[in-house]
Every structure is written in C-alpha cells, then in structure tokens.
Amino acid sequence: MLKKLFLIITLFPILTGLSQTADSDSKNLLFGRLFVGIEPGVSWGIIDAPETAFNLSVRGAFEYHFAKWGKHTLGIKQFFGGGNLRHTFEDPINVDYESDQFFLGAGVMYSVSFTKAFAPYIMAGFNSFLINDKKGSYILNPVNLTTELGVKLIPVDGMAINLVSSLNYGKNVNFDLLIPGEQNNISYAAYFGISYGFNLLSNGNDNRTLTDENNFEGVTEPIPLPDSDGDGVPDIKDKCPNTPKFLAVDSLGCPLDTDSDGVPDYLDLCPNTPPNVAVDESGCLLDSDNDGVPDYLDECPNTPVDAVVDAYGCPIDSDNDGVPDYIDECPNSSPDAIVDSVGCEKTAAVEFDDVIRIVYFETDNIEFSKPSYQNVLEELKAMMLEKPNSEWRIAGHSDSFEATSLDKNIALARAQFIKNYFVNSGIDAKRFELFDMGAEYPVESNLTISGRAKNRRAIIIRIK
CATH class of the missing domain: 3.30.1330.60 (OmpA-like domain)
Incomplete structure (x- = not known):
C-alpha cells in the first residue's frame, strides 16, 4: 500500500502538467539558461532484500537548455548526491541492514513550456552508484540506466521550484552488499528542490522585458528592434535611416566612405582620394581650371584652358623670359633679352603703344x-x-x-x-x-x- 501511495504522490505533478493545454502564445522560459540547484528527497528500492523502507536522499544538479523550437527545449543535466538504503532480511537471516549510496549521473532533457511559470520535462541517461555498508565494504555499479519526470515551477524570473520523480535501473546490481544480485535492482526517488537559472544569452541593452498579456511577465529575451531600411542597424541607432538596400554601412547605419572624402563608396569613382582635399560629386579631386593638376596641388589655379602647365599647374615658360609659352610668340628668346607682352625682344626704338x-x-x-x-x-x-x-x-x-x-x-x-x-x-x-x-x-x-x-x-x- 505504501509503495502504491509513493508512486501516486511522485507522479501526480507530472500527470497534471502533461494535461495542460497550450492556449496562450507564451515564450520559451528555459532556453539559454544554466540552472544550478539542490534537491532533497526520499528514495525506495526494489532489491534482493524483501523489505525496504523510505530513505533520505539529497542531490545537486546542473542543467543547460541549449536548443529550442517554439515552446520545446532540449538540454543536458548532470546530477550528483547520496543517501542511505535501509532494508530487512528475513531469509536466510533475520536482520535489519543499512548502507550508504553515492551517485553521479547525466542525461538529456526534453521540456515543454506550457505557461509563463510551468514547464514539465522528461530526462533519460546513465549514472553510477557507489555502495558502502558502513563496515568497510564498497561496491561500484558503474553503468545504470536512469530516467526522470519532473516539473519546473517558475514564480519569478530565473528562480525555479523543481518537483522530480526518478527511476534508476541496474542489471544484477548488488545494492545490499549481502546477497549477490539475484534480480535486477530498481530504486525510485522523489525530490523537491530549488534552482537558479543564469541567462547565458543576455546581451545588455538589446534585452526587453516581456510584460504584455500574451508573454511571460518578467522574462527577458532578445527582441529584434525595428530596422526600417534593412541595413542591420536598428532605427534607434541609425543616423542614415534611408540607406539604399544591400549597401555596406558602418556602425551608425551610414554608407561606408573608405577615403573619408564625403562621397560614399558606392558613388565614389575615385576611392583612394588623399585625406582633407576637395572633391567633386563623384569623389574625384577638384580641378577648377581643368589643367590636369588638382586644386590641392595647383599653385596657379586660374590657368587658361589652352595653356600647357607644369606639375604645379603653372604655365610653362620654356625660354624663361617671363611670358608663358601659350602666349609667347617668340619662344626662343635669349636669356638676357628684354621682351614685350608676347615674349619678343624689344629695342630702344620700340613703339610706345606696347611697352x-x-x-x-x-x-x-x-x-x-x-x-x-x-x-x-x-x-x-x-x-x-x-x-x-x-x-x-x-x-x-x-x-x-x-x-x-x-x-x-x-x-x-x-x-x-x-x-x-x-x-x-x-x-x-x-x-x-x-x-x-x-x-x-x-x-x-x-x-x-x-x-x-x-x-x-x-x-x-x-x-x-
């Protein structure tokens, strides 16, 4: 009778949890969290001894939920702990016996977040038992099957109350240390504990609290911020909100301007302009007098269109008579010659009309x-x-x-x-x-x- 009552009590929260319907559009409250908890409980075994009692047990656990689809979550769990096992032998000897158990195990978890504070789960995995009879005898059962059903109740963000029912199965395991394994040994355990979940996916200011009636109140998750021009920079940070599509942009959402000339790269026909020089609308160096020498190098910025210039934008004067070639009608004047306005030599009898x-x-x-x-x-x-x-x-x-x-x-x-x-x-x-x-x-x-x-x-x- 006690055994049946024990099973009903431990499985009740699981059965009621699985009966819940998903009427609300809730968010996944487990994904990305690392839960660390402690869970005291009781255990009972089906072993070679004909009579066993309820025994105290306690364990610690780590869970990480690493994948999700909708309300469903996949995770891993590691647990460790210990307890005692009390049992009575009537045949061949009439004796009450007690041994200590220590265990370590791990498994894969599957959970469903039905409501904002209710997430049942199932786990399957393996564990190892170390049994001590308190008289110096030890036995290690290295590989046993373990499974558990549980419910996580989350009253506040990050804090969980855990209701767990677990089953451990060992083939020919000698739990009692007295009678060699004549049958497969099974132990049940029920735990009631608390754990705290660390959000490993938190990314600072881009988290928002979900507080509307269809979401989990107090649960923080990344929410995509509006990005009207689709450049990857949220509108709240975007200094250039109407960027054409498919353009490379900087952290402020503005088109890249590699040479910092004020003309974005996608319009810049001269992408390697020197810094701090004037450019035209195509990003090319300004040449106001069109002499082939850009303004920032041009020492003679108003050269006539038909003048041949040197590297500095000044008209060439081949014979060094002070009259540039483009107006010099006598291009081969002697070095000491006195010339007129068109570069030709003058004599003392020069006409006064052109001196x-x-x-x-x-x-x-x-x-x-x-x-x-x-x-x-x-x-x-x-x-x-x-x-x-x-x-x-x-x-x-x-x-x-x-x-x-x-x-x-x-x-x-x-x-x-x-x-x-x-x-x-x-x-x-x-x-x-x-x-x-x-x-x-x-x-x-x-x-x-x-x-x-x-x-x-x-x-x-x-x-x-």
Missing part, C-alpha cells in the same frame, strides 16, 4: 638679381621723358617663401623702389600707379629655386 618690361630681384630684397636691369630702367626713363604725358603701371611680385615685415610688403617695396628711381630722375610721381601683387600670381613653381627666382619680379607697363 612692357620685367626686372627680377634677390630674395627678401629690392636689389636687382642682375646689374643689367639698371639699363632697363634707363631705357624706360628715356621713353618717359620723350613722352611726357605717358602713364605707367608698376606691379611688384614676390615668391611664397619671402618674409613680410611689419611695416611693408616686399612686393610693394619693389614697385615703390622703381617708382622712386624715376621720380628721382625728374619724372612726375602722378604718372605712376603701383600694385602689390604679393605671391598670388607665380609664373613658375615656388618649390624650386629657379621658379622662385622668376616670381621675384616687377613688371612695368605703359597704360597711356
């Missing part, structure tokens, strides 16, 4: 680079005296390496030096207008010595 002279200076100085430029000023002075109503423009230039003092600019100082020369020779100062051109209009690159020498100049032009 232009260029003189060159030393670095950071108003001294001529060649003594012969003194003769140029004398020639011009004669023209001015011959045409007393003529008017003149003097434009001073410098190279980009020359320093500027606090009280005057070197380019303007060169123009003033030439004007003073003529005024001191008796020419009216009102006949001159001066221009400070600075280093903004180089004729050659300022990165070379010869180029800077060509840029340190003054140009004298008759304007009337």
